Amino acid sequence: MHIELTEMLRCPEPHGEAFLVMSTGQMLGRMVRSGILGCPICRREFPIVKGIVNFSGTGKGERGKVDDEGATIPLSPFPFPAVDPQTLQALLGLSGPGGYVVLVGAATRHAVGLAGLMGGIHFIGIDAPADVEELPVLSLLVCPGMIPLRQTVARGVVVGSDRLGPDWLAEARRVVLPGRRVVIEGEDVPVPIGLTRLAAGDGLVVGERR
């Protein structure tokens, strides 16, 4: 996890937003390879292991467990991104460096393609597929059911085809900045309240936050 992401995080418990407190262990450049994040409100602690922040509460083994029980998670029909990075960049309306773009579930696979088009943006992958690895431009967070970020911190959000439930879409709306966009990798997906549907087609729905 990139060290500067710390101030964007929030505890997944349903209480007010507060900055998490970072205790770093091993660092590699600006990336935290091991450490602990603590919540000052509820006192929960979240481990960072091999660069991945785990908000799931079990502390360890979560990704391995999901892999072993893969049948319980619907597999994406597309093993690789169905949309090319140039199209995705245009749909997100991204131009210029800076800020954060959130990629949920299988959409984390877009990080490399988008980073190749645009420098200076940091990508945040939520519940990435097990074969996606952390990069200097990509931080990985594991958090079942929600995006553990403060509200309105993202320049754009892409929701993968394996995370199309209404809870995930509402989370995408919560974290995206006003006037910025959410791209949903699904057909006929109702956009959540607070997003204006801009376009739909080719397996994608684009919404803009009001």
Ligand SMILES: [Zn+2]
């Ligand atoms: Zn908390």
